[in-house]
Amino acid sequence: MYTEPAWFEREMETMFRPAWHFAGLASSIRNPGDFLTLRLLDEPLLVVRGDDQQVRVFRNSCRHRGSLIIDEQAGTCRGLRCPYHSWTYSLEGVLKHAPGLGDYSREELSGLGKDLLLVPCGVREGLIFVHLGDLANSPTLxxxxxxxxxxxxxxxxxxxxxxxxxxxxxxxxxxxxxxxxxxxxxxxxxxxxxxxxxxxxxxxxxxxxxxxxxxxxxxxxxxxxxxxxxxxxxxxxxxxxxxxxxxxxxxxxxxxxxxxxxxxxxxxxxxxxxxxxxxxxxxxxxxxxxxxxxxxxxxxxxxxxxxxxxxxxxxxxxxxxxxxxxxxxxxxxxxxxxxxxxxxxxxxxxxxx
Ligand code: FES
Ligand SMILES: [Fe+2]
Structure with missing residues (x-):
């Protein structure tokens, strides 16, 4: 139970994927643009407070070619910019700017289906939880x-x-x-x-x-x-x-x-x-x-x-x-x-x- 990779894989599948995991405190991202990052079950995650005050969790992975978007553990930003080719997303994860894609309008960009991927999350008494498995077959938070x-x-x-x-x-x-x-x-x-x-x-x-x-x-x-x-x-x-x-x-x-x-x-x-x-x-x-x-x-x-x-x-x-x-x-x-x-x-x- 404590050393075998096969047992460990079963634990991932039966306990960690169906679970809700702590991601941080809502008080750490009090204002729009405040963010924190973490890695859970080998997934890089980005927790951000949007302009609408909502806490969202995204895969911290650019929709262009998958680069990590934000490396800092915590901070404040006005938008989310990938350092590789500067694709830029709003605090709500919407693709706003994609250099190299020519003269796509904002509307056309949003039609590409390249917004940041949302991860299910919920806040209870200031504790932020995320879910990384198949939500349809898991308990609610x-x-x-x-x-x-x-x-x-x-x-x-x-x-x-x-x-x-x-x-x-x-x-x-x-x-x-x-x-x-x-x-x-x-x-x-x-x-x-x-x-x-x-x-x-x-x-x-x-x-x-x-x-x-x-x-x-x-x-x-x-x-x-x-x-x-x-x-x-x-x-x-x-x-x-x-x-x-x-x-x-x-x-x-x-x-x-x-x-x-x-x-x-x-x-x-x-x-x-x-x-x-x-x-x-x-x-x-x-x-x-x-x-x-x-x-x-x-x-x-x-x-x-x-x-x-x-x-x-x-x-x-x-x-x-x-x-x-x-x-x-x-x-x-x-x-x-x-x-x-x-x-x-x-x-x-x-x-x-
Ligand atoms: S990988 Fe992010 S902009 Fe290219
Ligand atoms: Fe102890």
Whole structure:
């Protein structure tokens, strides 16, 4: 399951293609012309806010001869111009100018069927999701997310969050090892001895394609135990369980999102192959926190603690991959029951229920 290319291909076909994937925060493209780019399932994508305020996702691929259109990870533009031969598209993806095509009028250009290719997308509580498979044979976005938005995202005010720190890198490990480590607390007192310590959790009822754990505590999970009390105030408007603790959720297959009282962060696992995983990490806070005069100083404490725990998990997943034995199965302990559930979800899809 963790090394074979044939198994990996089945995962792509049965889980990743039919899934809805996180692409970014709507707050990162607040104004018309704001864009962000990413690569998902080997597809280059371009997420843009149009002049009509709509968020759209396009294949970041020119309709002339397929060049990447935009290379920057994020920015602002007035239109979308391919650098190769300068075909130019509007923010809505309409081909506006095609040098070399002679004196075609705008109307004739639009009749060529060479507008940018749209990718199905949707925004829920500030989270942008995209779909890269056969939509006709996949669940709708709302069916896919089930009760995640009403149970976790909305009570945690995810729509208020603004990304302040993002990075992407590659690990030599199977993507599942990293979602598994996110869903068990057995390792925290070993791997995160100096950074988290013990973190008891309960399991919220999840409907749809997510699995999570909930840690009830008045303390934020995003600061070292010794620095509790020196963090930011709670996000305004938290309700229910969101006001009293943090949810650690996997939006299946690979998007890990932590919604705490004062911060939201994600560790998105994007498989490149059976043994290589691209990891996109993002930290976000509400605007009222980012505007504080002490933001730069206090946020450093969050980054230090979050970076350390992520580095510890990065390390153990690569370390685990190197030791996997193909001929002898492992085992789950009672504290790993969420991992067991997660792996059964995967087996049901790859092998069929
Ligand atoms: S490939 Fe984009 S303009 Fe030619
Ligand atoms: Fe961990």
């Amino acid at each position: 709302d069916a896919y997310l089930g009760n995640y938005i009403s149970t976790v995202a909305a009570p945690h005010q995810t729509a208020q969050m603004i990304a302040v720190n993002q990075r992407e890198y590659v690990l030599d490990s199977n993507w599942k090892l990293y979602v598994e480590v996110d869903m068990e607390t057995l390792h925290t007192k070993h791997i995160h001895r100096g950074s988290i310590g013990e973190q008891p959790v309960t399991v919220p009822v999840s409907e749809g394609n997510w699995i999570g754990v909930y840690h009830e505590s008045e303390h934020t999970p995003a600061l070292y135990p010794s620095q509790q009390g020196s963090g930011f105030p709670h996000t305004s408007g938290l309700t229910g369980a969101a006001a009293k603790g943090a949810h650690f959720s996997i939006l299946l297959p690979g998007f890990f999102l932590v919604t705490a009282q004062d911060v939201m962060w994600w560790i998105h696992k994007i498989p490149d192959s059976a043994t290589r995983t691209r990891v996109r990490v993002g930290y976000s806070f509400p605007a009222s926190t980012i505007e504080r005069p002490d933001f730069d100083e206090v946020s450093k404490r969050y980054y230090q603690r979050l970076d350390q725990v992520i580095e510890e998990d990065d390390w153990i997943t690569e370390h685990q991959q190197r030791g996997l034995n193909r001929s002898a199965p492992g085992s789950y302990l009672p504290e790993e029951h969420v991992v067991h559930r997660l792996d059964n979800w995967i087996l049901d899809r790859v092998l069929g229920a």
